[in-house]
Amino acid sequence: METEPRKSASPLMVAKAVFWSFLGIRRKKDYQADLVKITPLQVVIGGLIGAAIFIATLVTIVHIVLSK
Numbered sequence: 377m378e379t380e381p382r383k384s385a386s387p388l389m390v391a392k393a394v395f396w397s398f399l400g401i402r403r404k405k406d407y408q409a410d411l412v413k414i415t416p417l418q419v420v421i422g423g424l425i426g427a428a429i430f431i432a433t434l435v436t437i438v439h440i441v442l443s444k
Contacts, residue, residue: 385413394422398430 385393393410396402 383413384415385410385418390414390418390422391426394419394426397423398426 389410393402393406393414396406
């Protein structure tokens with residue numbers, strides 16, 4: 377019995393899943409679909425990139441507010 381090759385998730389799909397995970401809001405149907413397509417490595421990389429963007433945004437906002 378042959379297994380179907382696993383479809384890989386697109387970077388946009390990973391970014392969307394990580395964004396909604398940061399907010400803590402996710403529909404069960406979407407979560408189940410993510411489990412099938414997104415690999416743990418993609419989640420870790422997406423999470424690190426998302427965290428870096430979040431921190432850079434906060435630092436930029438603080439820099440702009442304090443410079444005025």
